[in-house]
């Protein structure tokens with residue numbers, strides 16, 4: 001297989017480069033396992049098998065990161081993608097991969113100019129009053145130059161490095177071969193699912209290579225956030241934007257990591273954290289189309305405590321189905337049903353090796369640990385990090401979209417805490433979770449699902465404790481009057497700070513709504529006193545479920 005790889009003479013030099021870097025950073029055995037050494041030697045290319053002295057002082061994650069850095073744009077981007085796989089790599093690896101912030105040396109502007117003018121269809125002097133020859137920022141795929149339009153508007157030009165596509169195509173071809181060989185030669189590597197990771201990487205890198213794609217993403221996010229006066233997304237100048245260059249509004253603001261400047265200008269850090277997180281949470285939970293890397297470096301702070309987001313190269317997508325699963329997962333967490341959580345996790349992963357009994361025990365411990373914490377004590381990052389550790393221990397791998405979602409949540413939580421140490425993303429997630437639960441049981445949604453909604457009701461109320469049976473008996477005897485008023489609900493919403501209770505509140509409301517919606521929508525079944533029997537049963541169960549949930553809240557309130 002490897003011979004086939006080296007048949008292409010154009011790849012030979014690159015293979016030698018890659019092998020040399022790997023050896024220098026102490027990964028010579030990997031080069032041997034892949035058979036690259038033998039193949040190169042047969043093709044008349046020699047390798048030096050000594051690794052560099054100073055690298056023996058570095059630990060493995062550091063050596064991997066430095067090797068990736070030296071291997072150039074494709075591998076730097078690979079490292080950035082690996083940084084999103086919190087389900088596969090332990091935190092010390094993720095921390096190193098996150099350092100791969102494209103620090104390539106700048107390409108001289110003169111080298112970029114022919115490509116710019118070819119793409120723009122004329123001399124830059126025709127379109128711009130001035131273009132800064134010194135880059136504002138340099139990344140591995142593109143570099144950013146400041147410019148001024150003829151009408152005086154400041155803009156930035158994001159220009160793809162010349163010749164990049166060819167290098168990346170070669171690297172991707174080689175990576176595919178390396179992954180194929182590594183998978184068949186090393187069972188240990190197989191647990192990292194290299195083929196799947198490479199597929200995800202390939203797709204994401206090709207998207208990032210298209211600089212117009214980033215602008216399409218930015219515009220879609222801008223349209224989704226059009227009603228939010230606190231968020232700015234740079235305007236795109238489409239007349240000069242294409243695959244190799246994009247022109248965007250220059251954002252003149254305080255850089256996202258410049259806390260000192262925030263203090264000096266008197267901006268409100270807490271408000272900035274809240275507004276930024278609210279926007280990202282909307283992208284995730286409502287739009288299902290989100291900035292996948294909302295770290296402070298991709299944000300500018302503007303007067304009046306507004307925020308601008310930049311860099312829409314990596315976008316996460318969340319389908320409605322996946323969103324529902326995420327909510328079910330959280331529901332399992334807050335409702336203390338480890339079996340449900342385990343079931344969803346197993347659905348998500350391609351688990352074939354895990355001992356289900358041990359997994360369930362671990363999930364029970366995990367659910368126990370987090371479901372009793374109050375909102376202010378619950379750190380989403382800690383919870384998700386523990387969940388990721390659990391997945392790694394059980395060799396479970398999440399689908400790429402979910403891994404990216406979790407990474408985005410963790411990044412967002414980090415962004416919020418960077419600005420405000422007391423920040424908690426969950427506060428912004430909770431209303432969406434409640435809203436989704438409610439939407440699940442809206443009359444139209446139930447009508448759409450038809451009779452299956454009865455199963456959902458059973459599912460929702462499947463874990464009713466003894467209290468409910470007592471209540472059922474009491475209700476039959478007429479000892480309990482069902483009278484839940486909005487005022488009563490409000491009282492609990494206002495007096496609770498317990499995360500679980502807040503979420504449960506959503507369930508209560510959902511349960512009540514299920515009842516009324518079923519009555520309204522279930523048609524064609526048997527009837528009793530003019531009401532559909534199934535609807536009536538649903539209503540009764542839902543209402544009793546609501547009461548039970550209220551009792552739980554009341555009890556948890558009393559226990560605190």
Ligand SMILES: Nc1ncnc2c1ncn2[C@@H]1O[C@H](COP(=O)(O)OP(=O)(O)OP(=O)(O)O)[C@@H](O)[C@H]1O
Pocket residue numbers: 101102136137138139140141142144156234248249250251252297310311312313
């Ligand atoms: N619209 C803008 N206004 C002002 N500065 C910008 C704008 N877009 C980008 N920049 C500057 O250029 C830098 C790099 O931009 P961006 O993050 O979009 O590039 P990138 O190639 O995706 O880099 P990375 O891979 O590091 O995320 C930003 O950190 C910022 O300083």
